[in-house]
Amino acid sequence: MAKAIRFHKTGGPEVLELETVEVGEPGPGQARVRHAFVAVNFIDIYFRSGRYPHPLPAGLGSDAVGMVEAVGEGVTDIRPGQRVGYLLGPQGAYSDVRLMPADVLIPLPDGVSDRTASTLMMKGLTAQYLFRQVRPLQGGETILYHAAAGGVGLVACQWARAIGVTMIGTVSTEAKAEVARAHGCAHTIVTGGMTPDELTREIPRQVRELTGGKGVPVVYDSVGKDTLMASLDSLQVRGTLVSNGTTSGPVVVDTTLLAVKGSIWLTRPAMVHYATPRSHMLAMADELFAHVRAGRITGEPKQEFALADAARAHRALESRQTTGATVLVP
Numbered sequence: 001m002a003k004a005i006r007f008h009k010t011g012g013p014e015v016l017e018l019e020t021v022e023v024g025e026p027g028p029g030q031a032r033v034r035h036a037f038v039a040v041n042f043i044d045i046y047f048r049s050g051r052y053p054h055p056l057p058a059g060l061g062s063d064a065v066g067m068v069e070a071v072g073e074g075v076t077d078i079r080p081g082q083r084v085g086y087l088l089g090p091q092g093a094y095s096d097v098r099l100m101p102a103d104v105l106i107p108l109p110d111g112v113s114d115r116t117a118s119t120l121m122m123k124g125l126t127a128q129y130l131f132r133q134v135r136p137l138q139g140g141e142t143i144l145y146h147a148a149a150g151g152v153g154l155v156a157c158q159w160a161r162a163i164g165v166t167m168i169g170t171v172s173t174e175a176k177a178e179v180a181r182a183h184g185c186a187h188t189i190v191t192g193g194m195t196p197d198e199l200t201r202e203i204p205r206q207v208r209e210l211t212g213g214k215g216v217p218v219v220y221d222s223v224g225k226d227t228l229m230a231s232l233d234s235l236q237v238r239g240t241l242v243s244n245g246t247t248s249g250p251v252v253v254d255t256t257l258l259a260v261k262g263s264i265w266l267t268r269p270a271m272v273h274y275a276t277p278r279s280h281m282l283a284m285a286d287e288l289f290a291h292v293r294a295g296r297i298t299g300e301p302k303q304e305f306a307l308a309d310a311a312r313a314h315r316a317l318e319s320r321q322t323t324g325a326t327v328l329v330p
């Protein structure tokens with residue numbers, strides 16, 4: 001039997017319940033993984049609240065690290081006793097042990113602990129695909145990155161520093177600004193307490209000031225609704241807006257606006273389209289882990305909760321009390 005967080009209706013954090021569930025032997029193509037750490041990501045809140053529709057009742061979470069206990073028929077490249085992590089596959093990571101499709105499991109290399117890996121599977125591979133695939137950075141650019149002290153944000157700060165990119169990061173408090181700068185964010189814009197109109201005025205003003213009036217060639221915007229106009233107004237002509245999240249609400253764009261703001265390129269990327277096939281996902285992980293092993297990227301959970309306290313973890317993440325990665329410990 002396993003412990004798992006499940007929900008029977010969508011809503012606030014209170015819908016999350018700790019239940020006992022049956023976990024059998026792995027079937028063909030599956031592996032049974034016992035979790036050491038389960039990562040909490042903002043996307044989990046979209047599923048729990050119903051913003052991303054999902055059949056109910058359901059488990060939650062898609063990001064964890066642990067040890068393979070057993071594998072099913074036909075699984076050849078993953079073996080019992082191996083340390084693995086994952087970020088794709090069915091919901092249900094908020095659990096102590098579960099069955100997983102073996103083809104989404106990523107072996108963890110020596111020199112990268114379970115604790116560190118738990119902060120990097122979704123968050124580190126997101127930084128990889130944003131900076132190396134969606135809008136590849138060469139080094140030397142100045143970029144605007146929203147929520148720089150968040151879970152993905154702190155990896156992005158370190159990745160930018162590692163490749164010689166100057167990051168201007170938005171954060172809501174001075175304390176978060178300090179954390180972002182300590183991880184490699186060159187400049188911070190503190191936005192706490194600003195209305196969307198104030199964000200629209202103040203962020204581009206500071207970006208122009210920091211770039212000698214030029215603006216930036218690319219903005220990575222995971223905040224969405226509240227920062228859309230600020231992002232567009234911070235870009236150079238023919239700049240790229242990577243809309244990679246909707247933390248503050250969905251983004252609705254009249255494409256005429258993209259012309260008016262300077263023939264802006266807009267993309268809304270999803271991990272699954274950049275981390276497949278499996279060989280490609282493993283190459284992305286190799287690149288991430290090479291940075292970790294060289295000490296250029298580090299990861300340590302900033303908030304730890306017991307699995308049973310998943311609702312508390314969600315409250316902290318939603319109310320902007322967290323920095324960096326939040327994990328559940330089964």
Ligand SMILES: NC(=O)c1ccc[n+]([C@@H]2O[C@H](COP(=O)([O-])OP(=O)(O)OC[C@H]3O[C@@H](n4cnc5c(N)ncnc54)[C@H](OP(=O)(O)O)[C@@H]3O)[C@@H](O)[C@H]2O)c1
Binds near residue numbers: 040246270
């Ligand atoms: N497209 C993809 O493949 C992909 C993959 C991973 C993550 N994401 C997206 O990237 C974003 C970051 O994910 P994460 O898990 O690392 O979360 P996170 O950044 O740790 O948490 C969200 C942060 O967003 C900021 N924020 C701004 N407005 C907010 C609001 N109205 N409510 C709550 N927070 C607000 C807060 O930072 P401040 O207090 O500093 O403003 C907050 O700490 C999410 O939007 C997520 O969906 C996308």
